Amino acid sequence: MSRRIERSIARRELLRAEYGDSDDEDYEISETPNTIPSITKHSLPPRDILKLFYDSFHLLFDSPDLEKFIQSVKTELYNREYLAAFDNDDKRMAYCCRWSPSRALAYTSLFGSLIEVRELIQSQEANVLLIGGGAGAELAAVCSVLTKAIVDNDASEDLDFNIDLFDIADWSRITNKLSSEIRKTWFNNKYQDEIKINFKNHDILNHSTDFSTYNFISLLFTTNELFKEDKKKSLQFFQQLNQTCEPGTLLLITESAGSYSHIEIGTKKFPIQFLIDTILLGKHYQKNPDDGDWELVRQTDSCWYRVGNDPNEYSYPLKLENMRFFFRLYRKK
Numbered sequence: 171m172s173r174r175i176e177r178s179i180a181r182r183e184l185l186r187a188e189y190g191d192s193d194d195e196d197y198e199i200s201e202t203p204n205t206i207p208s209i210t211k212h213s214l215p216p217r218d219i220l221k222l223f224y225d226s227f228h229l230l231f232d233s234p235d236l237e238k239f240i241q242s243v244k245t246e247l248y249n250r251e252y253l254a255a256f257d258n259d260d261k262r263m264a265y266c267c268r269w270s271p272s273r274a275l276a277y278t279s280l281f282g283s284l285i286e287v288r289e290l291i292q293s294q295e296a297n298v299l300l301i302g303g304g305a306g307a308e309l310a311a312v313c314s315v316l317t318k319a320i321v322d323n324d325a326s327e328d329l330d331f332n333i334d335l336f337d338i339a340d341w342s343r344i345t346n347k348l349s350s351e352i353r354k355t356w357f358n359n360k361y362q363d364e365i366k367i368n369f370k371n372h373d374i375l376n377h378s379t380d381f382s383t384y385n386f387i388s389l390l391f392t393t394n395e396l397f398k399e400d401k402k403k404s405l406q407f408f409q410q411l412n413q414t415c416e417p418g419t420l421l422l423i424t425e426s427a428g429s430y431s432h433i434e435i436g437t438k439k440f441p442i443q444f445l446i447d448t449i450l451l452g453k454h455y456q457k458n459p460d461d462g463d464w465e466l467v468r469q470t471d472s473c474w475y476r477v478g479n480d481p482n483e484y485s486y487p488l489k490l491e492n493m494r495f496f497f498r499l500y501r502k503k
């Protein structure tokens with residue numbers, strides 16, 4: 171057997187190990203290692219996730235101004251004017267209607283596909299911190315995996331799940347709306363004491379946070395913004411994660427794949443994930459994997475999430491986007 175074929179089989183086996191069992195009827199196994207499935211069996215189906223966003227904001231879809239605010243957010247994000255893009259409720263609502271549903275589908279697939287993240291959520295006992303998660307996609311994704319675990323296995327006697335969302339922009343109206351819709355339609359108005367969802371309007375770079383209590387921290391499409399705001403404080407923030415996270419804590423980072431996520435340090439530009447790897451895994455991690463404070467559990471420099479084409483699952487009044495991104499999943503040593 172040629173080495174290329176051997177490598178290809180090994181890659182496919184690795185993929186099966188990472189993304190599940192090919193016998194699953196409702197689980198699409200990608201033939202390329204750089205794709206996550208449009209649906210996994212470990213969450214509520216896409217139609218429930220899209221319905222959550224539609225029902226939460228249905229009044230906005232008829233507003234003649236929605237398209238105007240969508241365009242304004244799009245332009246500001248394109249120009250990397252990140253803080254301006256989310257500086258009022260109209261723009262935040264527009265982002266949430268237009269982009270959060272696709273993101274929520276992709277993150278649901280990602281959380282369902284990454285065994286370590288999935289099992290933590292399915293354990294029904296976790297303390298989760300979603301940094302830059304005010305727009306609700308991560309919240310919907312975590313809750314859709316958690317709800318499925320509760321539906322499939324009944325609520326655990328030890329159900330104790332806390333979700334903190336920290337964001338520099340005030341997404342409180344949006345997260346309140348989504349949370350109450352999730353509580354009503356997914357949790358059937360149960361588990362008020364057992365599942366807590368808290369939004370905090372915090373700038374993570376200027377707020378001292380005790381990371382030691384969290385089992386899972388996510389920074390999804392937020393790291394570029396942190397470095398754009400303040401490189402020095404962003405480095406300090408990552409060092410704080412090194413110093414204060416407890417062993418076993420999972421840290422998931424995603425960002426656009428490719429040159430959009432290149433960062434300039436001095437006169438050089440390089441992919442932001444190289445910088446983060448160096449801070450978290452140590453300067454010499456390639457030669458010496460024991461070097462840093464974290465281990466790299468799973469990673470890819472380019473991964474696709476593609477929205478499926480079953481109209482019963484993927485019907486939504488606005489465009490749903492495919493996503494190409496890199497991810498890194500680290501575990502604290």
Ligand SMILES: C[S@@+](CC[C@H](N)C(=O)[O-])C[C@H]1O[C@@H](n2cnc3c(N)ncnc32)[C@H](O)[C@@H]1O
Pocket residue numbers: 252256269270273301302303304305307308336337338339372373374375390391392395396399
């Ligand atoms: C591009 S949006 C991504 C939103 C969401 N995570 C997603 O993937 O759809 C970046 C988010 O990070 C937040 N953010 C930017 N700088 C921040 C900071 N210093 N502290 C906390 N949140 C921040 C923004 O307000 C925004 O909600």
